[in-house]
Amino acid sequence: MLAFIVRRLLQAVVVMGVVALVSFSLFQFVGDPVTAMLGQDATEEQRVQLRQDLGLNDPVPVQFAAFVRNAVQGDFGVSYRQGRKVSELIQERLPATLELSLAAALLALLVGIPMGVYTALRRRSFLANFFLAISLVGVSLPTFLIGILLILVFAVFLGWLPSFGRGETVDFGGWGTSLLTADGWAHLVLPSITLALFQMTLIMRLVRSEMLEVLRTDYIKFARARGLSDRAVYFGHALRNTLVPVITITGLQIGSIIAFAIITETVFQWPGMGLLFIQSVQVADIPIMAAYLCLIALIFVVINLVVDLLYFVVDPRLRVERATSAH
Amino acid sequence: MNSIQAAQAASSAPLLEVRNLVVEFPTRRGVLRALDDVSFTISPGEVLGVVGESGAGKSLTGASIIGLLEPPGRIASGQILLNGERIDHLDPARMRRIRGKEIGAIFQDPLTSLNPLYTVGRQLIETIQTHLDLTATQARARAVELLASTGIPAPEARIDHYPHQFSGGMRQRVVIALALAAQPKLIVADEPTTALDVSIQAQIIALLKTLCREHGTAVMLVTHDMGVIAETADRVAVMYAGRVAEIGPVADVIHRPKHPYTVGLMGSIPAVGSTKDRLAQIDGAMPRLGAIPQGCAFNPRCPMAFDECRSRRPDLMPSGQSRVACWLHEDALTQGSAA
Amino acid sequence: MSTSALSRFLDSDIYFSFRRSPVAMGATLVALVMMLGAIFAPWISPHDPFDLRNLDLNNALLPPAWEEQGQGSYPLGTDDQGRDVLSTILHGSRISLLVGLASVAFAMFMGIALGLLSGYIGGRLDAFIMRVADVQLSFPAILIALLINGVARAALPADANMDTMALGVLIGSIGLANWVQYARTVRGSTLVEKNREYVQAARVIGVGPIAIMLRHVLPNVLGPVLVIATINVATAIITEATLSFLGVGVPPTSPSLGTMINNGNNFLYSGEWWLVIFPGAALILLCMSVNLLGDWLRDALNPKLQ
Numbered sequence: 001m002l003a004f005i006v007r008r009l010l011q012a013v014v015v016m017g018v019v020a021l022v023s024f025s026l027f028q029f030v031g032d033p034v035t036a037m038l039g040q041d042a043t044e045e046q047r048v049q050l051r052q053d054l055g056l057n058d059p060v061p062v063q064f065a066a067f068v069r070n071a072v073q074g075d076f077g078v079s080y081r082q083g084r085k086v087s088e089l090i091q092e093r094l095p096a097t098l099e100l101s102l103a104a105a106l107l108a109l110l111v112g113i114p115m116g117v118y119t120a121l122r123r124r125s126f127l128a129n130f131f132l133a134i135s136l137v138g139v140s141l142p143t144f145l146i147g148i149l150l151i152l153v154f155a156v157f158l159g160w161l162p163s164f165g166r167g168e169t170v171d172f173g174g175w176g177t178s179l180l181t182a183d184g185w186a187h188l189v190l191p192s193i194t195l196a197l198f199q200m201t202l203i204m205r206l207v208r209s210e211m212l213e214v215l216r217t218d219y220i221k222f223a224r225a226r227g228l229s230d231r232a233v234y235f236g237h238a239l240r241n242t243l244v245p246v247i248t249i250t251g252l253q254i255g256s257i258i259a260f261a262i263i264t265e266t267v268f269q270w271p272g273m274g275l276l277f278i279q280s281v282q283v284a285d286i287p288i289m290a291a292y293l294c295l296i297a298l299i300f301v302v303i304n305l306v307v308d309l310l311y312f313v314v315d316p317r318l319r320v321e322r323a324t325s326a327h
Numbered sequence: 328m329n330s331i332q333a334a335q336a337a338s339s340a341p342l343l344e345v346r347n348l349v350v351e352f353p354t355r356r357g358v359l360r361a362l363d364d365v366s367f368t369i370s371p372g373e374v375l376g377v378v379g380e381s382g383a384g385k386s387l388t389g390a391s392i393i394g395l396l397e398p399p400g401r402i403a404s405g406q407i408l409l410n411g412e413r414i415d416h417l418d419p420a421r422m423r424r425i426r427g428k429e430i431g432a433i434f435q436d437p438l439t440s441l442n443p444l445y446t447v448g449r450q451l452i453e454t455i456q457t458h459l460d461l462t463a464t465q466a467r468a469r470a471v472e473l474l475a476s477t478g479i480p481a482p483e484a485r486i487d488h489y490p491h492q493f494s495g496g497m498r499q500r501v502v503i504a505l506a507l508a509a510q511p512k513l514i515v516a517d518e519p520t521t522a523l524d525v526s527i528q529a530q531i532i533a534l535l536k537t538l539c540r541e542h543g544t545a546v547m548l549v550t551h552d553m554g555v556i557a558e559t560a561d562r563v564a565v566m567y568a569g570r571v572a573e574i575g576p577v578a579d580v581i582h583r584p585k586h587p588y589t590v591g592l593m594g595s596i597p598a599v600g601s602t603k604d605r606l607a608q609i610d611g612a613m614p615r616l617g618a619i620p621q622g623c624a625f626n627p628r629c630p631m632a633f634d635e636c637r638s639r640r641p642d643l644m645p646s647g648q649s650r651v652a653c654w655l656h657e658d659a660l661t662q663g664s665a666a
Numbered sequence: 667m668s669t670s671a672l673s674r675f676l677d678s679d680i681y682f683s684f685r686r687s688p689v690a691m692g693a694t695l696v697a698l699v700m701m702l703g704a705i706f707a708p709w710i711s712p713h714d715p716f717d718l719r720n721l722d723l724n725n726a727l728l729p730p731a732w733e734e735q736g737q738g739s740y741p742l743g744t745d746d747q748g749r750d751v752l753s754t755i756l757h758g759s760r761i762s763l764l765v766g767l768a769s770v771a772f773a774m775f776m777g778i779a780l781g782l783l784s785g786y787i788g789g790r791l792d793a794f795i796m797r798v799a800d801v802q803l804s805f806p807a808i809l810i811a812l813l814i815n816g817v818a819r820a821a822l823p824a825d826a827n828m829d830t831m832a833l834g835v836l837i838g839s840i841g842l843a844n845w846v847q848y849a850r851t852v853r854g855s856t857l858v859e860k861n862r863e864y865v866q867a868a869r870v871i872g873v874g875p876i877a878i879m880l881r882h883v884l885p886n887v888l889g890p891v892l893v894i895a896t897i898n899v900a901t902a903i904i905t906e907a908t909l910s911f912l913g914v915g916v917p918p919t920s921p922s923l924g925t926m927i928n929n930g931n932n933f934l935y936s937g938e939w940w941l942v943i944f945p946g947a948a949l950i951l952l953c954m955s956v957n958l959l960g961d962w963l964r965d966a967l968n969p970k971l972q
Contacts (some may be wrong), residue, residue: 024815046947134962140953142904142924145946148931152942155932198420218439223395224433226505228453230419236453237442244444256806263808263908265930278912281816293813304804315721317443317487324870 007310019297023290024067028060047074059279068187076291086291089276095175096166098270100264101257103188104195107166107248108257112200116207117326120215121234131204138201147256147267154190162187164269174194196262199253211242230277251307255300328410329456332419340411342545343392343513348395348405348415350387350569350617351431359616361387361400361571369513374539374546374558375625376577378553378592380613384569385549389515391415392547393432394422409513413587423640428458431506431544437498439488447474447501451508461588473504476535495525500534507538512547520555532559553596557581565589568613568624575649585651605622689851693958700952704763707756710813714753714854727933730940743940747931751940754926757949762920762952765837766903770895772841773902778891782879784849785856798854799846807843814839816914832917840905847894855887896960900953907949922950 034050042050046317051057055066070076078087094193108314117133119128148184167187170180178184214220215238262274272291280288311316350362354500362384369375374486377385390396392407394417408417410483414425419543426432434440442450448572451470455461461469467486492497499519506514520528548560556563557577564574565586573586584590591609611628614620620627626636635654646656703710714805720841728744729736730751736743784795802810818835859865868878871924909915910924911931918925922947 011336011797011801018801063607133429137950137954137958140900140950142902142907142911142949142953144924145927145949147947148927148934148942152934152939198559218434218436219442222396222432222434222440222502222505223442224395225432226457227423227425227509228457231421231456232453237445240444252804257806259806261810262812263912266912277848278914281812282913289816293918296809300804315444317491 005309008305015301016294016297017295020068020071021064023071023293024064026151026286027067028063037182069296072254076294077287077313080285080290082285086287089288090273090295091293093271093276094275095177095260096270097261097265097274099177099255100178100188100191100195100270101261102274103192103262104189104199104257105194105250105254108199110204110255111196112203113207113246116204117211117239117242119204120208123212125147133206135201135204139196139205141197142265143198144267146197147191147264150190151267152179161190163190166271181187189267191264191268191270193258194267195260198260199257202253203246203250207242207246210245211238212218214238214241217241246309247314248310251265251303251310255303258299267306330591341549342371342410343369343453344406344411345388345392346406346408346610347389348388349403350384350391350400350505350615351403352400354399356617360403360619361569362391362628364405365569365571366405367564367571367574369545370446371512371547372543373558373561374542374548376563377547377549377566378551378556378563379566380551382613382616383566384515385551385566387569388566389432389549392515393426393430394476395432395465399575401418402645414640419612428453428509429509431509431514431518433499433506433514433516436522437495438522440502441498446489447493451486451501454505454508454622457484465551470508473508474501476532476538477501477504479504495640496531497522497525499527499531503531503535507542507544510542511544513547514539515547515549517549518551519548521551528555529558531592535559540596540624553581553592553645559621565592568619569616570624571643571652572625573649573651573653574643579647583647585656586625586653587631587655588625614662617663623652643653693955696951697959698953700759700948700955701763704759705755707753707760710756711752712741712953713750714922727938730944734819736792742944743938745941746924746933751944755923755945758819758921758923758926758945759948761916761920761951762903762906762924762949763923765833765840765906765922766899766917768837769840769844769902769906770898772837773844773898774848774891774895776841778844778852778887779840779844780851781852781887782856783884785853786860786875792853795849799849803846806910807840807901810843811839811905812912812914814842815909829917829919833920834908836909836915840902843905844898844902847898848891851890851894852887855890856883859886861885887941893964894954900956900960901952903949903956910911917972923952 034054034056038046038050052195055063058066060287071102074087078084079086080088092187119131122128135258151163154161165187166178167183167185169176169178171177172180177211178188192317214310220233220238223237228236259274261272264270265272265274266278273295279285280292296321345368348362348365349360352359353359358593360489364385364386373463377388382403385443387396387400391604392414394414396402407414409425409429414422417425423551428664441447448467448470451473452463452466455466455469456463459466459469471486472484474486479485479497479500485493489590493501503519516535520531523531532555535545535546535548540565541564545561546554550556560577562575563580565580565588567588569648573589579591580589586592588609595608609628614624614627620637622638622640623629623632623636624640626632628638633654639654640652641654643650643652643659644656708714723855726744726746726748728740730743731741733743740750740752741947742755744750746752780795784792795913815836818839856879865878865882868882869875869893905923907924907927908913911928915924915930916922926945927942927949930938930945933939
């Protein structure tokens with residue numbers, strides 16, 4: 001198992017390296033940082049000076065090393081458009097995205113899993129088919145459309161909930177949270193539902209199909225043949241076995257949620273990293289793009305590693321040494 | 328059992344009675360009859376073997392008895408009685424109480440019969456506590472006893488192991504322990520040794536036999552392996568195309584087979600020391616469920632078929648100590664047998 | 667020959683379950699209508715939304731025909747430039763469908779090729795391809811498509827030929843984001859088929875590896891690949907719509923449904939709801955019908971459920 005961890009860590013480092021290379025290439029080949037930062041009217045002297053300051057005259061490997069060194073410390077330079085340090089911008093925006101993503105993930109799990117179990121156990125009931133029909137719509141609806149429709153209904157027509165921004169935030173030692181105010185919660189509702197819906201339907205369908213598979217296995221048949229109660233069979237055995245792949249897949253989905261936050265933040269003008277990224281893509285603000293790339297890659301790599309380790313915790317077949325089996 | 332014991336067992340009230348069982352599967356091509364008028368009894372403590380080719384309906388019979396017939400299959404008609412009370416079409420709650428406590432089951436593949444995520448002990452204790460009123464400590468002690476009785480070494484340690492930590496033969500022992508945990512009166516064993524190594528098969532069969540003798544548990548042993556039947560069963564039923572072709576004491580059916588199908592079966596078993604250089608075989612194949620011929624299902628392949636066989640389906644008729652579904656033995660009725 | 671193939675199809679389980687499911691039939695009908703509408707858009711749409719000479723700003727922001735101020739010739743209303751919404755939807759669906767199908771074809775082609783190579787040749791090539799696949803799989807497809815597309819647009823010079831290239835880049839980026847699932851499935855099947863006797867026999871005879879891969883392995887793999895493709899078309903369409911909504915998708919001269927919704931978003935609060943609802947409904951219908959078809963196809967092809 002130790003070998004496994006080491007191998008995965010090495011893999012993680014390789015991935016980060018590749019991402020760093022890609023980010024760095026963005027700087028090198030896309031646009032001209034000097035023009036972007038100084039504008040068209042800069043003098044030749046200013047350009048030369050800036051090139052020197054940015055180290056653009058050094059050989060490429062040296063530049064790459066500098067880039068990596070800075071990146072590891074969280075320094076991605078200064079945004080072309082906004083003139084502020086990228087690390088500051090990200091620090092401001094990160095809590096917004098993380099809070100939104102977490103809310104969406106919890107919502108997706110707390111609603112998706114029970115719905116999935118219900119549709120698996122009560123296959124022919126009306127409610128189950130209703131859920132399935134909704135899930136089909138959920139999978140066919142792009143996230144941005146869900147957001148717009150929710151805004152249309154709840155903000156424009158009914159006027160119950162706000163439709164953009166984050167509301168009041170409270171600064172919690174550098175972490176600006178909106179979870180401590182009622183206004184913040186009101187602003188959180190529509191975006192988190194929007195972000196959660198796709199995941200929710202995915203989880204529901206996954207739980208359902210996994211559970212149906214599990215219910216067909218021999219050990220469930222044997223459990224029934226032993227006269228175990230329905231509750232023991234469905235929740236003790238079937239659900240437990242169903243949740244093993246589900247939990248791990250859901251862990252991977254968290255990364256997906258953070259990525260889809262880009263869309264949700266755009267629709268709701270939620271001041272998070274996703275919105276920052278989209279704006280930077282639209283104006284080719286390379287430092288922010290590069291920083292977002294590296295940060296997202298880091299988050300994904302960490303999540304994947306945690307999920308892999310989670311498999312060990314949850315499935316005893318991977319854990320225990322096989323040498324103890326008698327033959 | 329000798330014939331006197333067999334007669335005694337037969338005359339005392341049967342433990343399980345299957346009467347005219349019909350199991351159907353509605354499909355888009357019409358309704359298929361997987362079991363067509365199957366009848367037999369099992370007496371307390373006896374081992375009834377059920378043999379036949381794949382698809383003859385042996386496993387379905389077992390599944391119907393424990394009430395685990397997979398939909399859309401359903402019992403269309405007939406009765407299943409346990410100690411004189413009907414258990415087919417019982418409501419789920421009562422059927423659950425019967426399963427495990429009155430009737431136990433063992434399936435073919437020990438690897439997939441056990442939940443891989445729970446220890447063997449947890450699965451045993453859960454079963455014990457479902458049927459018997461014991462505390463957790465008592466249940467655990469009983470679980471250890473059960474494991475020991477099935478021949479698993481160091482049971483106090485192995486009780487906390489996971490199924491994948493056991494070898495195939497050991498796993499089937501655990502399965503047997505689980506099936507016997509609540510001391511049922513009947514065990515339906517569906518091909519319990521087919522998935523095991525040949526060397527292990529004999530051990531498992533011997534174990535099953537010993538334990539069942541000890542507790543007086545009856546066994547319905549479903550298998551396609553005649554050798555196992557010869558070793559273990561008291562009586563045997565031969566199934567063909569969803570019907571019972573012949574049923575009688577083991578020695579009779581094996582050494583003095585009456586139904587042409589059984590004759591063919593016995594003749595096709597290779598015997599050590601035999602000088603034949605070709606195995607006898609029965610021409611043709613068992614008919615598919617949708618294409619069962621009129622009259623006796625075996626008639627297209629039967630070397631001794633005549634007109635009656637092609638038009639009327641034979642019921643089980645007494646012949647010697649067995650009963651045979653074959654018109655060839657109709658005369659036994661008029662001659663009067665000693666059975 | 668073809669009549670017997672047809673009669674075999676009509677007798678098959680697939681067709682039976684299709685006719686038994688009103689949902690599948692309804693879905694196919696809707697999908698067919700939408701696709702025909704999309705394909706024949708230039709011929710059947712009442713107006714040409716791209717013909718700048720015909721646009722009259724006096725007709726801008728007209729509500730649908732059944733409302734008070736609506737006009738019959740603009741059944742679903744007009745947008746802020748005077749373009750007929752119905753015509754734009756038809757053309758937009760066309761673009762969406764085009765990008766969806768093309769990107770799936772691209773992903774399928776790339777995935778099948780890499781999967782076959784990876785499975786058949788094995789060794790270091792296999793390890794490398796699978797490593798790349800694993801890494802790519804840990805990122806959501808939309809992010810990858812977004813990145814490739816966004817970077818490409820920033821990197822490429824802005825000129826008049828941008829449009830076709832932009833469309834090509836978009837198709838390529840969505841395709842590149844989605845090849846992995848095909849490759850994995852095909853590789854798995856290839857590994858299985860590779861060891862079958864008939865493949866080994868073919869090798870002994872001297873049949874070249876490419877011929878073996880194409881003629882023997884490929885037909886066995888097409889079933890699951892087809893199922894993946896039907897699901898993929900819906901997600902590709904959604905991805906394109908999302909990218910267009912975000913402003914980094916189709917070029918503005920060939921607007922898709924996503925672009926329309928983005929535009930319509932600006933009019934949410936001012937009451938011109940038709941600019942969002944109708945394109946939105948069209949998008950939902952298109953995706954739903956493709957998804958339903960895919961679901962039904964998956965169930966019909968799944969041997970375990972029969």
